Amino acid sequence: MISKKLKEKIKILKKETFKMFPENKTELYYKNDFQLLIAIIMSAQTTDIQVNKANKTFFQVLKTPQDGINLWENKIRGFIKTIWFYKNKAKNIYKTCVKLHNEYNDKIPETLEELQTLYWVWIKTAKVFLSVTKNAPYLAVDTHVHRVLNRVWIVKTKNALETNNKAELIFTKNDNAKLHHSILFFWRYHCIARKPKCSKCKIQKNCDYYEFNNI
Ligand code: SF4
Structure with missing residues (x-):
């Protein structure tokens, strides 16, 4: 059972990242x-x-x-x-x-x-x-996805494996393949490790990192 607040955070993360990064494909080069x-x-x-x-x-x-x-x-x-x-x-x-x-x-x-x-x-x-x-419904969690989900406080975890286990419980499978791509672009180009673009971020009202760092 997940809280109303958490549901709202997930909804906003999905909505905004889908809007920002609608392209549903990897940037890796391959032919098969x-x-x-x-x-x-x-x-x-x-x-x-x-x-x-x-x-x-x-x-x-x-x-x-x-x-x-x-x-x-x-x-x-x-x-x-x-x-x-x-x-x-x-x-x-x-x-x-x-x-x-x-x-x-x-x-x-x-x-x-x-x-x-x-x-x-x-x-x-x-x-x-x-x-x-x-197009399998998996959200692949690495250190970057771990960082974003913790910044927004969708999870509060110590490492990517813990985040992966939590994410499997709280994200509905329907959107996960799409979310996998949009969240990847989100951490790569927007919620960057050293300098997140908080001032332009539509998620800021729902982001604990933003709130606690008084940006
Ligand atoms: S407000 Fe900043 S830290 Fe929070 S999700 Fe947006 S870019 Fe990332």
Whole structure:
């Protein structure tokens, strides 16, 4: 059971973010679902811009899991060396290609549970993938979504995992795929970590960060 006040905050967050960012698509560059999954794996702790830059070349040779197996970890490293944690990511991209080829017949699994059996694929990665490819009703929570939901005081949590668990209880599934995209653009371009654009924000009356910081 959620309070009337909380319901109102959620309603306003949805309304305003949908209005501000109606585009319902990812900014990652990809041409098929396999490439999208790899791009999401690469995007951990890295901006989409950096990932896209690397993938303009990388994805010319990586179109299927078999391509990843042919490249081996070493060559994958070479293609992605401009992004953070490229050594670990290259190792896990290679292992994911092997697993997809051997156990999933080169197809990408379609459930949260199966996706998380792949390497460097966590709950957030799996939710992003399914909300983009299947419009699945998942709100993928990372540190940024965690920050926004805490600023507005829709949740009061210590980390992204806790926020994810709470969000699953309080957000109705109907809007989640859309909210996933609008909230992503909201934290990226508006409720920015260091300098949120509070003076222009339509949510300010319902935002505890705004109220308590006397902006
Ligand atoms: S008022 Fe500021 S902190 Fe609150 S949601 Fe808007 S931009 Fe973010």
